Amino acid sequence: MEQNLLENYIKEIRTIDLAKANIFSLLLFIPIILVYGLPFYLIWGELDFIGVFVESFRENPLFPIAVVIVLLAGIVVHELIHGVTFALFAKHGFKSIKFGILLKMLTPYCHCKEPLRVRQYIVGAIMPAIILGVLPAFIAIFTGNVFLLIFAIFFTGAAAGDFMIINLIWKEDKDTMVLDHPSEAGCFIFKKI
Structure with a gap:
């Protein structure tokens, strides 16, 4: 299909620097904590992340292991959400989806071929932030579950690279095609001639 695209489209590369994405992710935590934490605090009157974790460690020595398992599972689910969403739009479904890890930054990825x-x-790129970040944040705010709030904060921040890629392409014309870059964090865009 790429050969047909080259005949009618101009190809451009759009990539992000993963080191910058990691820095952006850390900086993103500040507004995320404010956006999610302020309503939580106003409704429930407390927002003691550290105290909750210290108390949980005291009560259950296996708590740190559970946290690591939840985070690792969430990272896998994040990539699976990309894959499922991209597969819904891809002509060849899951046959067009590949999962892996960019070893130089230890960054897992989902690639649509x-x-x-x-x-x-854009929908495929944003879905993990919605499903693992925004929705759990709303549930946490309404139920008062601080663990779910922390999960939501973490996985919204974990979508920083996705936000950066979306920023590279969101102003493109609706007829523009996007192809994942096979080895870098980013994509090729194909603009109609």
């Missing part, structure tokens, strides 16, 4: 329309790609 066929081009998608720009809006489809």
